[in-house]
Amino acid sequence: IDTMIPLQSREIWNKHRVKKFNTGDEFQEKFISHVEWTLARSLYNCDDLAAYQATSESVRDNLVIDWNKTQQRQTARDSKRVYYLSLEFLMGRALDNAIINMQTDTSEKDVGETKETLTSGNTSREMIKNAIGQLGFNFEDVLEQEPDAALGNGGLGRLAACFVDSMATGDYPAWGYGLRYQYGIFAQKIINGYQVETPDYWLNFANPWEVERSEIQVPINFYGYVDRAQSGSSTLAPVDWIGGERVLAVAYDMPIPGFKTSTVNNLRLWSAKPTTEFDFSKFNSGDYKNSVEQQQRAESITAVLYPNDNFEQGKELRLKQQYFWCAASLHDIVRRFKKSRRPWSEFPDQIAIQLNDTHPTLAVVELQRVLVDLEKLDWHEAWDIVTKTFAYTNHTVMQEALEKWPIGLFGRLLPRHLEIIFDINWFFLKAVEEKFQHDVDLLGRVSIIEEASPERQIRMAFLAIVGSHKVNGVAELHSDLIKTTIFQDFVKIYGPNKFTNVTNGITPRRWLKQANPKLAQLISDTIDDRADNYLLDMSKLTALAKFAEDETFQSKWNDVKQFNKLRLADLIKKLNGGVDIIERDHIRNTLFDIQVKRIHEYKRQQMNIFGVIYRYLSMKEMLSSGSSIEEVAEKYPRKVSIFGGKSAPGYYMAKLIIKLINSVGDVINKDDEIKDLLKVVFIPDYNVSKAEIIIPASDLSEHISTAGTEASGTSNMKFVMNGGLIIGTVDGANVEITREIGEDNIFLFGNLSENVDELRFNHQYHSTKLPESLNKVLNVIESGAFSPENPSEFKALTDSVKYHGDYYLVSDDFDSYVATQELVDQVYHKDKAAWLKKSILSVANVGFFSSDRCIEEYADTIWNAEPVKPET
Ligand code: AZC
Incomplete structure (x- = not known):
């Protein structure tokens, strides 16, 4: 490796090289030095927040050593690198995860002998917990100080976070590239039952988990025009794009530690800053204030995460974010490649x-532009490189979530890129036409440019397919669906092998x-694995199966669940202003x-809340027709229905669902007649940190999407991993979960995806016939039972x-949903041993x-x- 340091100086560098802490005592020394030096505080004013910061700085120091070494190693080995481009990384908290992942691998003999070192197996967390305790702090309280890095909306963003964890754990030379939003997903408040959004300014305190690389600045252009002066009129020749607005992308790096490996990968997030370039026109017009304001606007590009999940709004600022991020990341990737002095073909x-x-997807276009316009490669040679480099993951088949950009807006912001897209499309359609001369509609159906009114639109998914060598869905059912629905024509054009499935996963460490x-x-x-190797090889968990019917083990298993349920009850109480909602005495x-x-x-x-209402009405009916509360309890045993989740701020129906859940809760929770x-x-x-408390506490979780709509789901996997059972539809990864854990261990119900079209058709052309049960529920809602002041x-x-x-x-799934819920009750309350067996299996x-x-x-x-x- 090249180095700027002369040979004779390296001895001194070596002598003073930084060292990791390896014992609780060494950690405490670090901690105190960070309190004093980094935070400029002391023993007398070190609160939980300072303790969190000092702990993080100390842990980070260890990580940074491995981080630097990992980057050197990956450069030296010069092997193929992976870049994961995601507009969302829903990381949550970093400290506990970093501590857990610090655990280095151990030889069996270390276990139990030298308990309090990082190499003693299963104790990195214990060691730091004790060390912090000795310093006068409670470990959990310290962890609680960290704000979530909530730079994502939901499944797609959390998947990216699990992926970077697994890429580091698997020692892959892989970086994530994203945006450093100043505001993550909004914080949700519930006021009078309504969702109210408040900004999430998560960078309020210094963020110990990022390093600003102020030396890595990439200028990014927008607007402007295409100058063909040099290239003449020939298409495909390199041209100049003269940008009209320029901002800087500054890199912020986050270390991503692998579990039981010293590999620490990098997550690079870009932040927008104004350039210091001098704007002559503004200066000449003497408009200083205006020119400052315009500079400040640069920062708005990375100010806020768009809060939509599975929905695209088509806003100009969003397109700006996308190009800013793609151009900066690609520039960085290309720069690194050029240092290797390899030919472009490699x-x-x-x-x-x-x-x-x-x-x-703009990264596809940007790479083509870099290769053709800046590196002067031949168009086809460039395009061959591009398509071999990229691969595309689709996460939804829902039309409203598929990105399309009107060409007017697009062409104003990125005039050269629009030309390139037209050229890509032209070559693509030409090839299709040659192959499928008889199919006259095909060209229109697969064109990257949709001939829509009032304006033509760029279909980003089609561009992504054409620009990639592989396209994958995220669960088997979903990957089959994309091949038969939205991308059907492309399977015909490219053959089935371009399309594949990679079923989602989650990191067992977090x-x-x-x-x-x-x-x-x-x-x-x-399973006698005190060094936690099962977290790297989850097939080891099958050893649990032989204890599935063991009574003592079941009872320990149940105790863990009860502990987690109490922990959640505590959280709910805290969020409810210190008032209990759930009866503790009956929690078991x-x-x-x-x-x-x-x-x-x-x-x-x-559908879930309609089911709750139905249950409530049935209980009330029993009571009013003379049944005793014991008889009611026999049919409808104790249950808490717990909901959580954000609605997009502009999504009226979703917000109304939140309000209904809260209004129903107000009525039911206050009704003394049903005796809790x-x-x-x-x-x-x-959010992620709440999920870490909620998910382990579930007996049952609901994954009840209309068949064919949920591409995969990943929380279904998290609940199962924590011993919760699932009630779900035959959708997304529920299908493979069933296959893996066995159909006896999951409660499936509802219509299948192949029937959805027909059912929808029936609703459209014949008025919807409601089942009696649902009809009752809707009538009660309409009577104003849950909104007396506003019945409608x-x-x-x-x-x-x-x-x-x-x-x-x-309406089609309601009765089978309700019936399945009653089956759940029966197993849970009448046959706990059977329930526990399902959970263990x-x-x-x-x-x-x-x-x-x-x-x-x-x-x-x-x-x-x-x-x-x-190297070991
Ligand atoms: C989600 C899917 O809705 C979810 O089913 C899947 O588990 C997750 O991706 C990860 O693959 N999709 C999104 O969040 N967003 C979009 C645009 O699809």
């Missing part, structure tokens, strides 16, 4: 770029070890039924089922859903990339 052998949905330490402990004790016999995810009509939280047998809780501001408050919701075609098929067989497996599949089948292992 670019795809050295680099794989994964597009997380269509948001980064979603088992970190979120559920008690269960992790029970597992490692039971209370079924925790949880649905937490973005609020969306297709995810059908409305049923409660409804809406947990405000669902929920009309839009009831009407959408009754009169507007019931697009999400609530689920965890035993959840291994497939580790994101480590998923990343290996990407590496083998899409990226053709190999791990770069640290």
